[in-house]
Amino acid sequence: MKQGQVCQVQIMTPPKSFALFCLNHVFNHVAFVRSVMMARKFNISLVVAALSLITRILPVAVAVPDSVLRARHVQTPEELRDSYDYIVVGAGTAGLTIADRLTELPERNPSDPNGDRQTAHLYNLTSVPQIGLNNRTIPLGMGFGVGSSSAVNGMVVMRGTVKDYGIWDQLGKNGSNWSWKELLPYFKKAPSLFTFRHEMRNPFCSPEPGTCRGLQHYAWGQYNDTRLYASFPGGLNPAIRIPLPADGHAGNHGVFYYPLSVDPKTRQRSYSRTGHWDGLNRTNYDILTSARATKIVLSGENAATGVECILTDTESSCESQQRSCDIDRSHPYASASATERSPCILLKKAKIPFKPTWGGCELSRSPNRTPYSVQFYKTTPTTYLELDPSPAQRRTRSRSGGRSSTPHRGTICLSRHRLFPRSPGSSFFRSTRHRQLRSPRLQSPKNLLAEQMLSSSPSSLSFLHWVIGYGTAPGANLINFHPTSRGTVSVDPDNIDAPDPVVDYRALTNPVDTDLMIAYLEFYRRFFGPEGPLAGYRAVEMAPGAKVTSREDLAGYIRTNYIPQAWHPGGVVDDELRVYGTRGLRVADASVIPILPGGTTQLTVYVIGEKAADLIKKTWKGKGGKGASGGKRGDKNR
Numbered sequence: 194m195k196q197g198q199v200c201q202v203q204i205m206t207p208p209k210s211f212a213l214f215c216l217n218h219v220f221n222h223v224a225f226v227r228s229v230m231m232a233r234k235f236n237i238s239l240v241v242a243a244l245s246l247i248t249r250i251l252p253v254a255v256a257v258p259d260s261v262l263r264a265r266h267v268q269t270p271e272e273l274r275d276s277y278d279y280i281v282v283g284a285g286t287a288g289l290t291i292a293d294r295l296t297e298l299p300e301r302n303p304s305d306p307n308g309d310r311q312t313a314h315l316y317n318l319t320s321v322p323q324i325g326l327n328n329r330t331i332p333l334g335m336g337f338g339v340g341s342s343s344a345v346n347g348m349v350v351m352r353g354t355v356k357d358y359g360i361w362d363q364l365g366k367n368g369s370n371w372s373w374k375e376l377l378p379y380f381k382k383a384p385s386l387f388t389f390r391h392e393m394r395n396p397f398c399s400p401e402p403g404t405c406r407g408l409q410h411y412a413w414g415q416y417n418d419t420r421l422y423a424s425f426p427g428g429l430n431p432a433i434r435i436p437l438p439a440d441g442h443a444g445n446h447g448v449f450y451y452p453l454s455v456d457p458k459t460r461q462r463s464y465s466r467t468g469h470w471d472g473l474n475r476t477n478y479d480i481l482t483s484a485r486a487t488k489i490v491l492s493g494e495n496a497a498t499g500v501e502c503i504l505t506d507t508e509s510s511c512e513s514q515q516r517s518c519d520i521d522r523s524h525p526y527a528s529a530s531a532t533e534r535s536p537c538i539l540l541k542k543a544k545i546p547f548k549p550t551w552g553g554c555e556l557s558r559s560p561n562r563t564p565y566s567v568q569f570y571k572t573t574p575t576t577y578l579e580l581d582p583s584p585a586q587r588r589t590r591s592r593s594g595g596r597s598s599t600p601h602r603g604t605i606c607l608s609r610h611r612l613f614p615r616s617p618g619s620s621f622f623r624s625t626r627h628r629q630l631r632s633p634r635l636q637s638p639k640n641l642l643a644e645q646m647l648s649s650s651p652s653s654l655s656f657l658h659w660v661i662g663y664g665t666a667p668g669a670n671l672i673n674f675h676p677t678s679r680g681t682v683s684v685d686p687d688n689i690d691a692p693d694p695v696v697d698y699r700a701l702t703n704p705v706d707t708d709l710m711i712a713y714l715e716f717y718r719r720f721f722g723p724e725g726p727l728a729g730y731r732a733v734e735m736a737p738g739a740k741v742t743s744r745e746d747l748a749g750y751i752r753t754n755y756i757p758q759a760w761h762p763g764g765v766v767d768d769e770l771r772v773y774g775t776r777g778l779r780v781a782d783a784s785v786i787p788i789l790p791g792g793t794t795q796l797t798v799y800v801i802g803e804k805a806a807d808l809i810k811k812t813w814k815g816k817g818g819k820g821a822s823g824g825k826r827g828d829k830n831r
């Protein structure tokens with residue numbers, strides 16, 4: 194090891210295997226945690242699970258009781274071992290999952306969930322001014338700390354639809370299967386990490402699609418709520434053609450309730466740290482805190498051989514070596530952070546050959562699977578009260594298994610439905626104006642997106658809505674997980690060593706996105722209007738306001754209110770998560786999602802972590818490894 198300005202973590206031929214995290218805290222009084230995990234492998238490979246580009250970093254203590262933390266906590270370069278089999282950069286949702294799986298041991302202590310949402314633990318980064326949004330800059334949603342974004346997120350647990358993952362699969366070229374069927378085993382694994390606020394016997398109602406016994410499983414707990422259903426005699430379907438799937442986690446769209454990853458008794462957050470780190474008893478797993486990975490070291494043949502990082506408290510350096518590595522980044526905005534954190538734009542610059550397929554060039558530069566979220570309806574206080582269930586509705590709730598508790602002031606449910614159930618429907622996208630949805634390449638994410646938008650099939654793309662009350666506010670909140678404008682995350686061309694990425698959402702640069710939002714607004718006007726299924730709520734439109742009707746005015750409202758991110762960005766790599774043109778370098782985090790699923794992302798990211806670990810384990814075969822099942826590595830309780 195050597196001291197200096199830079200911490201270099203290199204990985205050598207593995208005498209021992211382990212995981213190492215670099216946890217950093219950053220400027221502006223905001224603590225950052227970066228992590229580098231090094232995990233054991235039988236042969237050679239490095240996994241970096243998250244990089245990002247933050248400048249100055251302050252050390253931050255990680256509040257983990259010794260009794261809980263069993264992975265070796267490394268705080269100085271001197272404590273690093275000479276070599277590691279894997280390095281995982283990023284102690285986030287995917288990174289912790291991968292490190293856990295690569296270091297699995299038979300013993301596992303029960304989790305000790307601690308720490309609720311720490312909203313202050315968000316990186317203090319903003320995008321460049323957005324031309325399409327009246328030059329507003331948009332804060333980036335990205336958590337730091339052990340657990341990172343899963344430690345600060347809204348805890349909504351959702352799967353995407355069968356179609357969502359089908360698109361991923363269609364985009365794959367290397368034979369790695371990302372279909373619903375392939376991912377289902379990983380989805381089933383993830384719930385064991387969570388304790389849920391909704392005390393359901395089976396939190397997902399059905400590990401197997403279609404085996405759920407009823408909506409009531411989702412209809413109690415925080416939202417105490419069958420009111421929505423009571424509001425729609427005959428269900429939503431006749432009114433707005435939105436189905437009510439019996440199982441919200443069986444890959445369908447429709448209106449359903451969802452669980453939260455919160456312990457129902459203690460109300461403590463259940464997240465990647467409690468599920469994948471606390472309580473681990475691993476001698477092959479080290480974690481380095483207060484360090485920021487700055488560069489992935491590549492050999493002459495573009496083989497990843499190590500990681501350089503800065504120890505943020507002492508500004509000292511560390512160094513180790515490795516024969517080869519799989520590098521897995523574990524945060525979308527990390528994609529452009531270290532020098533070789535390059536998406537396609539940097540690969541091009543470096544003249545590294547790549548095939549823009551699964552996580553193609555366009556997407557890899559893009560954080561722009563950015564949801565749209567605008568609250569545009571509110572109810573008056575009078576109407577507010579009327580949201581409480583009637584005696585009849587209470588009886589309905591009771592019959593359906595819901596709990597009797599203080600009536601919530603609004604009804605919350607999740608609607609994931611296809612575009613524009615009544616109209617303009619598919620014809621909306623067939624207009625000349627929307628031909629620009631398509632791209633010249635046939636099997637491109639953009640084309641598949643367009644195809645789904647144009648489709649009238651019930652399995653086509655779905656969009657997400659929280660209806661009547663997002664959080665505690667009455668109203669509606671809609672999220673578009675399928676924007677067509679593509680953004681970029683890149684290094685600063687004027688300062689390639691700058692730690693912060695340049696993030697440009699390029700929000701609303703494709704006019705289709707504005708048209709989508711206008712159509713959404715109009716849909717909600719129908720939905721809440723006197724002729725709509727929620728007429729009984731007598732909702733009053735507060736914003737944009739009933740007077741805002743022309744396309745021009747609605748577009749103006751959207752420009753000033755549109756938020757081109759709702760904490761679920763995405764972007765990078767081929768379908769085996771390898772960075773094009775390199776060896777031993779993988780990215781596994783939310784950024785690899787080629788097209789966002791129509792749902793919140795944390796569960797999908799856990800699945801990506803699980804799949805990444807299996808992809809890596811496959812390379813153990815024939816090299817002294819035990820293969821994907823991990824042999825002795827498997828904890829019994831998984």
Ligand SMILES: Cc1cc2nc3c(=O)[nH]c(=O)nc-3n(C[C@H](O)[C@H](O)[C@H](O)COP(=O)(O)OP(=O)(O)OC[C@H]3O[C@@H](n4cnc5c(N)ncnc54)[C@H](O)[C@@H]3O)c2cc1C
Nearest residue numbers: 226227228243244245283285286287347349486783793795
């Ligand atoms: C405020 C908020 C609310 C959300 N709400 C929900 C929700 O309700 N439901 C849901 O399903 N999803 C939600 N999400 C999204 C979900 O939490 C994320 O998609 C998911 O956790 C991302 O996981 P990840 O592994 O890709 O990144 P993260 O979990 O963010 O991990 C990235 C890690 O990489 C580290 N890192 C970055 N750069 C470096 C570097 N240079 N060196 C070392 N380490 C580095 C970071 O510090 C961090 O530890 C929310 C997200 C946020 C931010």
